[in-house]
Amino acid sequence: MRWEEAITALGGASGAWPRLEARYGExxxxxxxxxxxxAVVRDSAWLAGGLGATERAEVAVAAWTHDVVYDAKPGEDERVSAxxxxxxxxxAKVGEAHIERVxxxxxxxxxxxxxADDLLATALLDADLAVLGAPEKQYAAYARGVREEYAKYPDDVWREGRIAVLERLLSRPLYRSEAARTRWATTAEKNLTGELTHWRRARDDHR
Known part of the structure; x- marks a missing residue:
């Protein structure tokens, strides 16, 4: 769902798209x-397909804005994006209830x-992790991109942090919905395990 379409569905009229586009183009x-x-908008729309038009619009706006502020500061980035x-x-003159939901x-x-019963959050969160279940080359491009975004950290610090993230992801179910699990879970586990193995070997090589 396009930004303007989603805002209109929530009763607003927004000119914020150019600012949003500029943010993501940093x-x-x-x-x-x-x-x-x-991609998150697309995949969350698929996962939220059975919900009402207003709910789908709320998910779309959240998907468009969830990383609008991104300075490689986990937690802070999301709060400032919100x-x-x-x-x-x-x-845009959208009602407060919709604003709070987004x-x-x-x-x-x-x-x-x-x-567990928050279907909008399920659609957004599963879509945000869809890349983990992408084909190998796409996953590798994602992993390289994230490393480049965290370029301020030296290799050893990045390696240990990334190992911790990968171990945490593999310690719990990745996806909340059956649809997402069916589509992405098997490949995601393979991708994450492969990357984790790489970084553990790199750690051993530096000891």
């Missing part, structure tokens, strides 16, 4: 670009957690 981004946001979404929706969805991406 030169330090390698993976968290407008292409990523558009603030950006709130300001854009207020400017804000909450963006904030749910901090820990990638929400109540």
């Amino acid at each position: 030169p330090h981004r390698r993976y968290h670009t407008l292409d990523h946001a558009a 603030e950006w979404a709130r300001e854009a929706l207020q400017e 804000e909450g969805l963006v904030l749910a991406t901090i820990k990638h957690d929400a109540p």
Whole structure:
């Protein structure tokens, strides 16, 4: 769902798209670009296909804005993105209930957690992790892009941090919905395990 279409479905009229597009076009981004946001919009729309038009619009706005602020500062980025979404929706004259819902969805991406019965959050969170279940070359491009976005960290610091992230991802179910599990889970586990093996070997090589 296009940005303007989603805003209209929520009763607003927004001119925020150019600002959003500019944010995602910042030169330090390698993976968290407008292409990523558009992919999350697409996949969350598929996962939320059975919901009502208003709910699908809320998911779409959350998907467009969930990484609108990205400075490789986990937690802080999501909170500032939620603030950006709130300001854009207020400017668009969207109702407070919709604003709160979108804000909450963006904030749910901090820990990638929400109540089990929250179908909107399920659609957004599963879509945000769809890349983990992408074909091998696409996954490798994602992993390189994220490393480049964290270029300020030396290799040893990055390696240990990445190992921790991969171990955490592999320690729990990746996807909340059956549809996402069926589509992405097997490949995601393979991709994550392969990358984890790579970084563990790199650690051993440096000991």
